[in-house]
Every structure is written in structure tokens, then in C-alpha cells.
Amino acid sequence: MFNVTFYIRRLHSICGIVPMGLFLLEHILTNAEAIGGPAAFNEAIGRIALIPHDIMLVIEIFGLAIPFLFHMLYGLYITLQAKNNPAQYGYVRNWQFALQRWTAIFLFVFLIIHVVDLRIFTKGGGTPISYELLDQMFNNAGWFIFYLVGMIAAIFHFCNGVTTLCMTWGIAKGPRIQTFISRVMMLVCLLLSLVTIAFMISYKMH
């Protein structure tokens, strides 16, 4: 009754783009400032800090935490509905389908650790986020790889998500346009991944 499943599913899809996809893009752009060195990165963080704390908190809770948690929890439920079978049916789209779910499970763990550690314990505990703080964290090879894999997983998940969203909403109907969008989004995925690898490695260079 009332097609509850339909609306939840469409809401899950929208959340993937707004706010999650937009936030991911913003996150990559801000973090890419690290390529310019400590001063440039800390300045970029300073610009975000200009938003008054009370307004920021409202944005963080209603604009980020709630949609993220909804997409993550319902996404986990969707992930459990699939028996991935790319070993049997090794088509590109089926691999992407499986990767969408594997990255989802990894991101679930990654995002919780990432947010609890940096936003809640570190920043919430009174220590501001800075280039130096991240640099120190990335000195540990384990954290460095964890964050690099987390970022690339999120980028793939988002880009492939845009492709599937065009199918889910019936925007792209035929195989030609669906394949075209998929290729463009995989190109965007490659590009964003390269930017991410560049700013992650720049911590080791400065």
C-alpha cells in the first residue's frame, strides 16, 4: 500500500547525488588544495570555518548526517538483496553492479571510522583539522592506504551511481545512451581518482 518501497528507493537514489555526491565533489576539491602545500590547505579549511558554527551544525546534521545515514543503512539492506555473480556472468555492467555493492560495504566501514575519528573525536574534542594533523596521520602507511582506498571506492561508487541513476529514473532508456553515460562516468571516475592520488601523494612530497 502507498508504494512506500518506491518512494524510499527513489529517495535513496536522490540522496546519492544530493547531498552525498555534491559533498564528495566538494571534499575532493578542498582536499586537492593540499597539492599547494600546508599553507594553501589550511587556508581552504579556514574558508569553510568562516561559516558560523550554529549554521554549520544544522547543515551537518540535517544536510549530511541524516541523508548519509539513510543512504548507508538502506544501501546496506539493498546490498544484502544481491547475490553477486560476476564470476559466472562476467559482463562489464555486472562487474560494475558487484563493485557498487563491494564499495558500499567498504564505504560503510570507512565512513563510520573516518567521521567518528576526525569529526567527532578530533574536531569535536577541540583539536582543529589541519594539514599537519593529516600529514601525521598519513605517515602511518596503514592509514594512508585506508584513506586512499576509501576515496577511490567513494569516487567509483558515486560515478557508477550516476550511471545507474540514469537507468533507475528512466532518463537513459536505450543501450547506446546507457553505454555512453557509463563510459563518460568511468572517465570522470578516472579523472577524480587521479586528482585524489595526486593530493594524497603530495603529503609525502612536501
Add this chain to the structure above:
Amino acid sequence: MADQKTVHFIIERQDTPDSKPYTEEFLVPYRPALNVVAALMEIQKKPVTKDGKKTTPVVWECNCLEKVCGACMMVINGKARQACATLVDQISQPIRLAPARTFPVIRDLQIDRSVMFESLKRIQGWVEVDGSWEVNTAPIQDPNVAATAYEISHCMTCGCCLEACPNVGPQSDFIGPAPTVQSYLFNLNPLGKFDKEKRLNALMEKGGITSCGNSQNCVEVCPKDIKLTTYLAQLNRDVNKQALKNIFNK
């Protein structure tokens, strides 16, 4: 038998719906244009395993033998296919046969596909009022639409697409690509379209079209080459419009 060319089969068997599966291997005399159903018939005639042990004949289903009825669907070398239309020459050996476990197994390769019939009832896979007309009084149909309807009407509920779909199975309540796309066939019908709203609302329920995750395996395996993903996308458009109507028209 020594210099007779043979085909090697490894078959996953199961005696009852609940018993444990086991495998048995068979050697079937080769002949040109041998297909999997014909090979199973040879095993039925002489149910002796590769090691010479006498066994029970392997059970499977088939009917039309020309890729029309859908009954002989099974997993052949890892993929869902019609056994009657699978030529031994076209696939690698040893040939592995297994039942399509997306469906309940009855015995050996025989499965119970009745869940698809139940799903067709759910999406109202029929036309409420049908009739016959003189040619000049029949409802007019766009020939392009008729061609699409003809294509979708080829569906033989074989279940290949459900077996290949990662979102269909005991872990999920998805009715699967075939019944979902059949609703589009009846929505295209000049009289069937009067129940379009009912069908679209059924598709918006749990286990309906929203359970599709766009892996597109269905369109790859459909033996009737039905453009399933294209019609799934069309139905996604249609349910969006229906949702707007549900919100703003009542």
C-alpha cells in the same frame, strides 16, 4: 566404444527437493549437431556413469525442443540457457549441468518455475476484456508499438533472466525481469492499457521494479533477445509519472 568420440558431462544431481546435491559424470557418444537435451536422452536410455556404475536416469524437463516453451532452462557451464538450443559443439567440455537454483529444485535438473506465474498474476499479466473484431472495427494500433509488443510477447517464462539476475533469489523478494517487463506488454495493448495504472502501482510495491539494480544480466542471457533493460527503463519512466499522478491527481 574405445575409438568412439564421446562428450563428457558433469551433472549436479539431487534426489529430492531437500536432499543434498551430488555430482555424477557421464560419457555420451558424440554425433554432429548433438544438443544438451539429446545428450540427456542418451543418458536416460543408458544411465551408466563414466566409471561404469549403474545409476538412476537424470531427470530434466523439456517439451518443444525448439526454444519456444521455456521448459528446458538449466545452468550450462555456469550460465542459464535452454538445453534444447545449446549445441555441444558450441561450448567447451567437460560440459557442466546444474539446476537453476534461483527456483526450487524438484529433482536433478528439474525445477519449479511456478513463482513466475504467481508474479504474472501480481502484475495483472492479462487483458481484462478481450474480444475479436472484424478487421475494419478492431482498435487501431501503431505498427511500431505492435512490433514492440510482438517482441515482448516472445517471452516463454523460461527463467534464464531470473536465474542470471543477481537480485532474484531466496535473499530477495524481487519478482524479476520477465514478469516486470510483461506488464509493459499488457500496457501497450489497446484494451490492456486501461489497467495500466493498476499494473504500475503493483510494480511500485515491494519486490517490484525498484528491486532492479541495473546489472543488465537479464538482457545478456535472454534466449529470445527481448530488450529487457530498455523496457525496464521505460517502465521506470512510467512509474515515475504514475507516482506524480498518485500524488497530485487524488
